[in-house]
Every structure is written in C-alpha cells, then in structure tokens.
Amino acid sequence: MTTNTTTKKVQDASGGPVWDWAAGHGPVTGALSATTGCLAVATTGAATGMPPAWALTVGAAGAIGHTISSLRERLSARTIAMRSASWLVGAGWTTWAMTSGPLTWAALGSLATIGVGIGAAARSTLLHEEARELEAIAADERHVARELSAERRAIAAEWVDRVQRVCHLTLRVVAVEMWPTGAGFTIDAELPAGGTTYDRIAQHSAALSADARLPHGCTAVASQGIHQGRVLIDVTTVNVLAEERTYPSDYTPLSLYTGIPWGYRTNAEEICVFLREQCALVVGPTGSGKTNMVHVILAGFARTTDVLTWVIDLNAGSAGLPWVRPALDPNGAPVEGVWPGIDWLASTYEEAVLMLDAALAVGLRRKVAYQDLMARANTDLLPISAQIPQIMLVVDEGAEILTSTDRRMKDLAKKILEVIRMLRAMGVRTVLTALGATGSVLGNLMIRREAKARVCLTGGETEGMDLSKVFPGARGLRPDQAPYKGAGFMGTPESAAALFKVWRILPNQIRDIVHATTGIHPSLDDVSSKAAGPAYATRWDADRTAWMRDTNPEAPATDAPAGERPAASGSGLNLSALRGESAEEALTRKFRQQIDDQFATFNPTTSTSEPGTGRPAPAGLNLSALQPEDNAARHAALALLHAAGPDGTGASAIARGLAEEFGTTRQTVVGWLKTWSEDGTAVRVGTGTKARYVHRDHTPDSSAEG
Known part of the structure; x- marks a missing residue:
C-alpha cells in the first residue's frame, strides 16, 4: 500500500x-x-x-x-x-x-x-x-487458518480414537484450543448420551497420558465443561514443571480482590488465589519446597495494598525473619524509610498468644464498630480496603499445632480455630501449613471446611501424601506426577485441583520486595488498632525484638578437655561414669538416649521392685550410659544382619535371636534398623509386613564397587 x-x-x-x-x-x-x-x-x-x-x-x-x-x-x-x-x-x-x-x-x-x-x-x-x-x-490469514484447522482436525480425530480405545467412550469434539504458551492444548468435547459424566474420563488420566506417549510430567486431565454434558481435556505436551523459574521481578501492587499469584500451571499460566472469605492450607513434607512456598505467599501479601500479614512460627520465627531483617541495620536499629514485609512476627508461645488474642479482639470489635459501614454498602461482609485492611494470619506448621497433645499447644489451637470460625466476615483469615497429608493432620473438620484454597507439595514424596484427603473427589492425581522440588497440586474454588509449581524466591528478592513495597503497606485502622491494644502497638519495641537482633551469639571459649570442663550452672548431675568420654562416645550416648526416650527401648537389667516389698521401684534416673549390654546387643544385632546375607532379615527375626541373651525387644531392633537404613549401613527392601533389611556389604552396589 x-x-x-x-x-x-x-x-x-x-x-x-x-x-x-x-x-x-x-x-x-x-x-x-x-x-x-x-x-x-x-x-x-x-x-x-x-x-x-x-x-x-x-x-x-x-x-x-x-x-x-x-x-x-x-x-x-x-x-x-x-x-x-x-x-x-x-x-x-x-x-x-x-x-x-x-x-x-x-x-x-x-x-x-x-x-x-x-x-x-x-x-x-x-x-x-x-x-x-x-x-x-x-x-x-486464510492460509494460516487452513493449516491450523488441519492440525486441529488431526488432534481431534486422534483423541477421539484414544478416548474410545482407553475409556470406551465416543466423543464429539467441538473445538481444539492451542495454548498461547505453546505448552499444550485443550479439547472441548460433547459427552455421549446416556448420563455419561466427565469423571469417566478423569479417572483414566494416567492411561490417556501413557497412550499419548506424553513426556514425564505432562498429563491429560479431564474437567467439567460449559455444562454437564461437555468435558474439557487439558493435554500438556511440554513439561514446564521440570525447569526452575524464579519469582517474577515485577513487584507491582496487588489487591485481595484481584487475586494473589502463588505459582503457575502446566500451561505456564499463573494461578491466583482469592482469600477474602476463605482460608488456605499448604501441605508439604520436608524437602518439598514448603518453606519456599511460604515465602512466595508472604511475597504476594507484601505486594497487596489491602492486607496486613501476621506470622506465627514457633521454630525460632524462621519463616518471618527474612521479611523483617531488611528493615534492621547491622546493629538492629530500624532502617530509615524501610518497613518490614510483614506486620507482626511471633516466634514464641507467649508472643503467639498475644497475637491471637489481638486478632480475636480486632474481629469482635469490627463486628460492632462497622455496622453502619456495612449497612451503607448493603453487605454482610466488611468492605476491605487500604483503609480497613484484611489480616492474614500465616501459621507455619499450624496444622500440627491443631493436632498437638501438649497443653500449651492446645490453647493455641483453640484460639486459631476461634479465628477461623468467627472472623470470616470481619476480614481475618488464616494460611496454615502442614508436614503431611494424613488423617491426623487433616482430621479437623474446621480445616477441611474453611481452607478451600489447598496446596499439596509432593516433590515426588509418596509417604504420608494421601491426595484424596487434601482434594476429596479429585481423580487422577498421583504424587509421582510432580517429582520436582516445589511441584505439586493446587486447587481453589475457582480452579480445580491440578498440577502446578511454585516459583523459586531467593533471599535477595525478598530484600528487594521489602524495599519495593514499603510505601504501599496499609496501616491497621484506628478501630482495630485500639482493639488490639498495647500488645500490637509495642510489637516492634526493642525488648520484644531483641531476639531478632541476636545474630552473633558468643559461646565462652575454653581449651580444657571435654572431661575437665566445668558443668554449666543448672546443667544437671555430674555423672562420674561419663567423665573423660571422647566426642564420639558422647555423640553415641546422646543418640542412644534419644532412642530410649522416643521408643522406650531401655530395659534395665536390675530388679524393678523394691527389695523385700515386691512393689515396683519408684521412677528414677535412666542411666543407660552405664549399661554395656546395650552396646553388646546392638553389635550382636548388626552381626545377625550381616550373617543374613543378600536375602536380608527383619526386626522380628533379629529380636528373637537376641531375646535369650540380651532380652532385646522388637521395638528396640526397629529403631536400630531405621538408624542403619538412614546412615547407609543397611538397605531396606520391600514395604509393610514384607519389609526386610540387607547389610550394605551384600547389596548390588557394594558388590559392583568391590
């Protein structure tokens, strides 16, 4: 032209x-x-x-x-x-x-x-x-459309045959949509007449993926269509979960109403959560990337203009410290113009009680003080904004607190459940984490009912990963589909449970986010601040944050041998039987004591009744360090394991071999075998009642090395 x-x-x-x-x-x-x-x-x-x-x-x-x-x-x-x-x-x-x-x-x-x-x-x-x-x-355009139409027709015909072959259903494909990211496509199809539902295909997800020869990490997942007679089949052809992606460097402000990104799906698109009315639950075993996921969650909250984040982490506050430290100089003084990325951090039971009491007081006060505001807005939900921010209570390993039998933890659990149950409308919600997807952790009905945004990081771990407990009703979800660190499954009311991966967030990014979002953090409204009281107003006082600044503890130096060092004040009895032991012996003794305490394996050979009375002797010190039979029995057990050869043996057989001479119980042998399998002395073969242990000298790897 x-x-x-x-x-x-x-x-x-x-x-x-x-x-x-x-x-x-x-x-x-x-x-x-x-x-x-x-x-x-x-x-x-x-x-x-x-x-x-x-x-x-x-x-x-x-x-x-x-x-x-x-x-x-x-x-x-x-x-x-x-x-x-x-x-x-x-x-x-x-x-x-x-x-x-x-x-x-x-x-x-x-x-x-x-x-x-x-x-x-x-x-x-x-x-x-x-x-x-x-x-x-x-x-x-017509040429491209003809080529694309030909490709789509070929895909439709291929998958109609595949569903017929695997699921014994005949579909009519309505459309095939290629994903803009190039990572796969979606098939929109009509189900056959006769009351067929989409889950007839969903339960064959693994079989369809195998029949299509999809790469590892790629799936064919069926979900609900536009109505109950339609089905959507999302087919991933590029495994985007295998690569590690860092948290996006665009730290633009977010809002609770527009969604907060927590990761990306297999089609490389972001997945967002909407937490105005619902809580969240994040499950992940050690090594699955759960701590990184917590930091991604805190990063999203730090970028929102209508959310204040309160963090409870009884593990020395490790989840929240990286978000506070950038606001402190090397001497622990506040940095001018920089505010922590979280609004409150509790690392002890006492501080957690103050925080939960403040949250309950804020919620109850808002119920009364903002009645006129809710009436003008014609809603029964408090209108959340930068002037009246929502409080997101992040409790690391909070699900374990709810199931703990410790008296103090029970008190915390009661307060957490009160927050979950009572303060939804008033803008106080929770994000709980857990180490495993088991019945003991997810047995609380309140958690399952309120935590509608759920994440299960597997990292390929199968033990304690019962996905049906986290996503009841979901089909075709298997932990081996997400073998990568930071990968797992995520489901929200807006998005069905499916594979996803969380971004990797680095410490320097946490520091950058703290600096970039300092100016957008909201302040707690006056009504809520007064209700929270002095506990909230003084949360950053020097005496309550002294533990955050104690980053260089200095232990008293001494050149005296271990057996000659004076005992610390209040350290306990000075048992002369343990004087002069080497560092290796001390470590062995401590490990033995841990086994005794956890599994009750120490059975003293002395009489358990008072002389001449026949009554049980009163509880006293468990001086297992003075029992040479313990070490002898352990060496004898290891000898029996080695003598079993390549076929291996089990805990019951070893216990029977030691019972006559040492009186060792099966529970004790189980603890030894577990320790040996962890340090590589033995290799566990099989699971359940068929499990056996083989000495490393008789394993194929050791013979190959020899």
Missing part, C-alpha cells in the same frame, strides 16, 4: 496550527504540488530561454525512477502506470508551455485539467492498493 498521506496540521506548543512538513502527499496535495511545479518550471524556462527538451528529459527520468521504486514496493501495474503517466504528461505540458507561453488561458486551463486528472487517478490507485493489501492479509 502506498505510504502517501495527506499533509496534516498539528498544534505546536503555543497552541497555534502549524504545517507538518514531514507528512507525505495525498491525492489532492500531490496533484496540487505537481501542477504548481510544472507552472513554475515552464514560467522560469520561458523567461530564461531554457531549451524545452530539458523538461522532457527530466520527466522521462522521473517516470523511470518511479517505475523502479514502485516495482520494489510490489505495487500494482495500475499504480505504476499512473505514476509514470503523471511524470510524462507533466513534462509534455511543461515543454509545450515553454514554447507557446505558460500564462495563456489555454495553458492554464489545460494545466488545471491535468491536475484534476492526476488527483482522481491517484485516489483511484490508492483505493486499489488498499484493497490489494487487505486481500493479501486476508489470504495469509
């Missing part, structure tokens, strides 16, 4: 109209420019005696030049002919006018006629070129 455009008027800085001399010519201005140019050349040539042949030469050169440029632009023959004819006609008139006089009425009239003709021809060719370009674009 020609690039000529009409000369335009634009506004300059002073507000007056000016001409845009950089603009090209259109049909009118082009014709006007050509005719005035011819008149000027003819008048000048006639006055100066210029040879008329020069005008013809210039016109011929212009026609040739425009023909060449038009061919390069791939313009139509009509446009090329019009441009060449304009040059030649103009040159012819100029030559005639130079010989007969350019200022006669005949010359001026003919020039005006030529100008009108050039303008009309230019307009006609311009429209023709635009039509040609639109047709070329449409043709390209």
Whole structure:
C-alpha cells in the first residue's frame, strides 16, 4: 500500500496550527504540488530561454525512477502506470508551455485539467492498493487458518480414537484450543448420551497420558465443561514443571480482590488465589519446597495494598525473619524509610498468644464498630480496603499445632480455630501449613471446611501424601506426577485441583520486595488498632525484638578437655561414669538416649521392685550410659544382619535371636534398623509386613564397587 498521506496540521506548543512538513502527499496535495511545479518550471524556462527538451528529459527520468521504486514496493501495474503517466504528461505540458507561453488561458486551463486528472487517478490507485493489501492479509490469514484447522482436525480425530480405545467412550469434539504458551492444548468435547459424566474420563488420566506417549510430567486431565454434558481435556505436551523459574521481578501492587499469584500451571499460566472469605492450607513434607512456598505467599501479601500479614512460627520465627531483617541495620536499629514485609512476627508461645488474642479482639470489635459501614454498602461482609485492611494470619506448621497433645499447644489451637470460625466476615483469615497429608493432620473438620484454597507439595514424596484427603473427589492425581522440588497440586474454588509449581524466591528478592513495597503497606485502622491494644502497638519495641537482633551469639571459649570442663550452672548431675568420654562416645550416648526416650527401648537389667516389698521401684534416673549390654546387643544385632546375607532379615527375626541373651525387644531392633537404613549401613527392601533389611556389604552396589 502506498505510504502517501495527506499533509496534516498539528498544534505546536503555543497552541497555534502549524504545517507538518514531514507528512507525505495525498491525492489532492500531490496533484496540487505537481501542477504548481510544472507552472513554475515552464514560467522560469520561458523567461530564461531554457531549451524545452530539458523538461522532457527530466520527466522521462522521473517516470523511470518511479517505475523502479514502485516495482520494489510490489505495487500494482495500475499504480505504476499512473505514476509514470503523471511524470510524462507533466513534462509534455511543461515543454509545450515553454514554447507557446505558460500564462495563456489555454495553458492554464489545460494545466488545471491535468491536475484534476492526476488527483482522481491517484485516489483511484490508492483505493486499489488498499484493497490489494487487505486481500493479501486476508489470504495469509486464510492460509494460516487452513493449516491450523488441519492440525486441529488431526488432534481431534486422534483423541477421539484414544478416548474410545482407553475409556470406551465416543466423543464429539467441538473445538481444539492451542495454548498461547505453546505448552499444550485443550479439547472441548460433547459427552455421549446416556448420563455419561466427565469423571469417566478423569479417572483414566494416567492411561490417556501413557497412550499419548506424553513426556514425564505432562498429563491429560479431564474437567467439567460449559455444562454437564461437555468435558474439557487439558493435554500438556511440554513439561514446564521440570525447569526452575524464579519469582517474577515485577513487584507491582496487588489487591485481595484481584487475586494473589502463588505459582503457575502446566500451561505456564499463573494461578491466583482469592482469600477474602476463605482460608488456605499448604501441605508439604520436608524437602518439598514448603518453606519456599511460604515465602512466595508472604511475597504476594507484601505486594497487596489491602492486607496486613501476621506470622506465627514457633521454630525460632524462621519463616518471618527474612521479611523483617531488611528493615534492621547491622546493629538492629530500624532502617530509615524501610518497613518490614510483614506486620507482626511471633516466634514464641507467649508472643503467639498475644497475637491471637489481638486478632480475636480486632474481629469482635469490627463486628460492632462497622455496622453502619456495612449497612451503607448493603453487605454482610466488611468492605476491605487500604483503609480497613484484611489480616492474614500465616501459621507455619499450624496444622500440627491443631493436632498437638501438649497443653500449651492446645490453647493455641483453640484460639486459631476461634479465628477461623468467627472472623470470616470481619476480614481475618488464616494460611496454615502442614508436614503431611494424613488423617491426623487433616482430621479437623474446621480445616477441611474453611481452607478451600489447598496446596499439596509432593516433590515426588509418596509417604504420608494421601491426595484424596487434601482434594476429596479429585481423580487422577498421583504424587509421582510432580517429582520436582516445589511441584505439586493446587486447587481453589475457582480452579480445580491440578498440577502446578511454585516459583523459586531467593533471599535477595525478598530484600528487594521489602524495599519495593514499603510505601504501599496499609496501616491497621484506628478501630482495630485500639482493639488490639498495647500488645500490637509495642510489637516492634526493642525488648520484644531483641531476639531478632541476636545474630552473633558468643559461646565462652575454653581449651580444657571435654572431661575437665566445668558443668554449666543448672546443667544437671555430674555423672562420674561419663567423665573423660571422647566426642564420639558422647555423640553415641546422646543418640542412644534419644532412642530410649522416643521408643522406650531401655530395659534395665536390675530388679524393678523394691527389695523385700515386691512393689515396683519408684521412677528414677535412666542411666543407660552405664549399661554395656546395650552396646553388646546392638553389635550382636548388626552381626545377625550381616550373617543374613543378600536375602536380608527383619526386626522380628533379629529380636528373637537376641531375646535369650540380651532380652532385646522388637521395638528396640526397629529403631536400630531405621538408624542403619538412614546412615547407609543397611538397605531396606520391600514395604509393610514384607519389609526386610540387607547389610550394605551384600547389596548390588557394594558388590559392583568391590
């Protein structure tokens, strides 16, 4: 298409109209420019005696030049002919006018006629070129559509056959949508008549993936369609979960109502959670990336303009410290202009009690103080905003607190459940984490009912990962589909449970987010702040944050041998039987004591009743360090394991072999075997009642090395 455009008027800085001399010519201005140019050349040539042949030469050169440029632009023959004819006609008139006089009425009239003709021809060719370009674009689009349609038809036919072969169902494919990320596609199909539901296909997810020869980490997952007679089959062809992606560096503000991103699906698209009314539960065993997931959650909350984050982590506050430390200088003093990424951090039982009491007080006070506001908004939910922010209570390993039998933990659990049960409408919600997806952790009905946003990080772990407890009713979910650290399954009320992966967030990103979001953190509203009381107002006082600044503890140095060092004040009895032991012996003793305490394996060989009374002896010190039989029995058990050879043996057999001489119980042997399997002394083969242990000297790896 020609690039000529009409000369335009634009506004300059002073507000007056000016001409845009950089603009090209259109049909009118082009014709006007050509005719005035011819008149000027003819008048000048006639006055100066210029040879008329020069005008013809210039016109011929212009026609040739425009023909060449038009061919390069791939313009139509009509446009090329019009441009060449304009040059030649103009040159012819100029030559005639130079010989007969350019200022006669005949010359001026003919020039005006030529100008009108050039303008009309230019307009006609311009429209023709635009039509040609639109047709070329449409043709390209039709070509791409034909190719894409052919690809989609092939995919549809392939998957109709596959579903028929694997699921014994005949589908009618309505559409095939290719994902913009290029990681797969979605098939929209109608289910056959007769009451067939989508889960007939969902339960064969693994079989369909295997039949399609999808790469590891890629799945074919069926979900509900637009109505109950339709099904959507999401097919992943590129395993985006295998690669590690860092947290997006775009720290733009977020809102509770627009969703907070927690990771990405197998189609590489972000998945967001909406936590205005619901709580969240994150399950993940050690090493699955749960701590990283907590930091991603805190990063999302730090970026929101209507959320305040309170964190409870009784493991020395490790989940929240990285979000507080950037706001403190090396001496522990607050950094000017920087505010912590979280609003409150509790690392002890006492601080957690203060935080939960404050949360309950805030929620109960809001119920009364904001009745007029809710009435004006015609809602029974408190309108959350930057002026009245929501409080998100993040409790690391909170599910374990709810199931603990410790008295103090029971008190915390009671308060957490009160927050979950009572304060939904008033904008106080929780995010709990747990180490495993087991019945003991997820047995609380309140957790299952309120935590509708659920995450289960597996990292390939299968022990304690009962996905049916986390996502009841979901089909086709298997831990081995997400063998990567940070990968797992996520389900929300807006998005069905499916594979996802959380971003990797690095410590320097946490520091950057704290600095980038300092200016957008909301402040607790006055009503809530007064209800929270002094516990909230003084949460960052020096005496309550001294533990955060104690980063370089100095232990008293001593060069005395271990057996000669004085016992610390209040450290306990100075047992002379343990004096002079080596570091290795001390470590062995401590480990033995841990086994005794956990499994009750120590059975003293001395009498368990008081002499002459027959009554049980009163509970006393368990001086297992003084029992050489313990070490002897352990060595004997290891000898029996080695003697069993490549076939191995079990705890019951070893216990029977030791019972007569040492009186060792099976429970004790189980603890030893578990320790040996962890340190590599033995290898466990099989599971459940068929499990046996083989000494490492008889394993294939050791024989190969030998």
